[in-house]
Amino acid sequence: MRSGWQHPARIVPLAFLCAIAVGTALMMLPAARAEPGHAPFVTALFTAASAVCVTGLAVVDTPTYWSTFGHVLLTVLTQVGGFGIMTLATLLSLLVSRRLRLRGRLLAQAESAGLASGNIGAVLLRVALVMLISESLIAAVLTVRLWVTYDYALGRALWEAVFHAVQAFNNAGFALYSDSIVRFVTDPWICLSLGFGVLAGSIGFPVLFELAREWRSPGCWSTHTWLTVAGTVVFSVLGTLIFLAFEWRNPGTLGPLNVPGKMLAAFTQDVMTRSGGFNSVDLGKANSETVAITIGLMFIGGGSASTAGGIKVTTFLLLAYVIWAEIRGEPDVVIRQRRIAEDTQRQAITVALLGVLLVAAGTVALDALTVDVPFDRALFEATSAFATVGLSTGITPGLPPSAHVVLVILMYVGRVGTIAVGTAIALNTRRRQYRYPEERPLVG
């Protein structure tokens, strides 16, 4: 191996590979399937990978294909995947910031006192606590609503509430209803509790911890927290408005709803695009402009070290700042009186461009392996898998097994790739031994 791939960054890919392997074996148990016999290998692999990578894409009808035991397995795999990604990414980000700080300035003690001073056990405990509390809150609201309004038996209401709460906070998006949450499109209790669950999970623990400490003083936030919060707010508002604008009259989506219903559905859809994966409107009937913009929002994704996928909102905003600085001719990229390190800029470019490359390759592969899948649907599904969003225009179940394997690879690389590449890069910048003379080729 090259020296660029050190130990800590290698944990994540290996851990996820193991979890997917175990998950596949479990999902192949006859007990996991509702009908007699066991699930075929590719179906089990796809479902396990989709759960562990908290994607939520499904090749079979989740409620009817899997048994209750299968649904419990899905919950466990999602929880393991979500917890794993949050803790590993949080720990790696601490490691990165410690090393960099120690190497760069000697402010380590002062600045990272908040979270970084705790040992690994403390971090795991705090992540687990936040997770448990959030999921319990979502589950409580869902239970009451399903029990009281929809006349479910209490036991069934509780089980379905827990299932969907876990799916929401972990940004996975499997549902026990064949239509995802379309039947609840105008129910604010269900849509908003799932929506805020997805939002909370998609922000990421480094930011959640900082917000818990300093939510009253945005002036003191780190650049990372500021970018994540600003990006989340901007994309939530902008995405909702765009959905409203393009789908207002579409009879297949927002058309039949009244005005508050339209607004709720647009907001829910926007949040789910940031990697939640539930859908309360049928995306297969959405306008192609909406589909195109959804692809963009999915690709951007949520916060770093969260259960959300994509290139991450910080990466995207950082690149926007780089371009803005470039157009204004500023020598430094400055965000709120902090200069962004040049190697961080290069990391952002690397993550974004490798993402584009991966999605493009995945789309071409899907296209090549199928006969009648339109290009935009292939692009949508590839982006949804890469960004571990789990939204679908409905083509996934009908794809051949080879295309399912392509999607599995996209989910896996999309989930662990950005973290592993980002961390490996950050931990292993080589020292400069000598410099070559500078040159400036023409560009554009």
Add this chain to the structure above:
Amino acid sequence: MRSGWQHPARIVPLAFLCAIAVGTALMMLPAARAEPGHAPFVTALFTAASAVCVTGLAVVDTPTYWSTFGHVLLTVLTQVGGFGIMTLATLLSLLVSRRLRLRGRLLAQAESAGLASGNIGAVLLRVALVMLISESLIAAVLTVRLWVTYDYALGRALWEAVFHAVQAFNNAGFALYSDSIVRFVTDPWICLSLGFGVLAGSIGFPVLFELAREWRSPGCWSTHTWLTVAGTVVFSVLGTLIFLAFEWRNPGTLGPLNVPGKMLAAFTQDVMTRSGGFNSVDLGKANSETVAITIGLMFIGGGSASTAGGIKVTTFLLLAYVIWAEIRGEPDVVIRQRRIAEDTQRQAITVALLGVLLVAAGTVALDALTVDVPFDRALFEATSAFATVGLSTGITPGLPPSAHVVLVILMYVGRVGTIAVGTAIALNTRRRQYRYPEERPLVG
């Protein structure tokens, strides 16, 4: 105006705007149209913009809609546009490299002696000479071939040869045949002379001049020349192989041809993708994978300061080197023992990402303005316009006028935008007055 937009960079957009305005007025003359009456405004605007921006997209059937006078106008507009882009871009690149050299190191006299020492008149003369000689050579081959093999009258053979030679060297791609050059798909004389004309035009004068001086010693080439040559060779070979692989059996494209025919057609198609705009196979019948890869190749485009469009092959390769350095953890981006300046890297990112943004916005706009245009065709046409390639899957003539205006904007911004932005940035990097403390947000 901001100080970031100085005088020299503003010349190009203004000059092209004037040329398009004059061209539109001329194309609206009744004499330019074959049938009685004059062309509608949007048709004339589109055709003039397409010619001046050396794109070659057409909303009407070029041979039958326009009169011979119209064809002469097209030739003149293409020649003006191509000559304009080559000379302006070459002069601006000299200006940039002079200023940067003077500011950076004091090697101005030594290094830029070859081309930069000449005055503006000398540069214009050399560009005009190369252009004239190249076009004459192509026209000579075409004339003989059309006259001898296809039994054209000498006058007609000469006229059609000159028309297509101008279109080829200027990378425009209008044709006097309704099927572009599909009828000549297996004729190596015609396909190869047009192909090499396109290639020569797409390399760019800074590189052509350097190659003329030092073609025997690649070790002494500037990084810019080296990147352009390497990229052109790699993409020519790779693109040809990909076309062969995906289209080998397609009955609508390469299928009916024999093996040498397939190879000629694949090579021609690859070269034309780098902004030539002629097509010897019907892209409307190509596989969707081929369409996807063509979109990628069109977006990359040809060399800087050439008649080719796109983000340019140097920009693309530079970004590849940046990612490679990042993955290996190298502190500097080094190409052939030359370190790439950090602001050049940022320029490349800016040009590439603004290009992605523009094409995405154009695609969504085309989608929103039409009813039954599939997403991939909209993306293809938007990319073709932005990269001034002029290939089409056949949808352009049927689009509504509003969509034609979108394509005109894409052609114009794609043609002058990258040059103007690149130059404005390079000329106006501000001096650093003070630096803010550094910060490294999480990425990926």
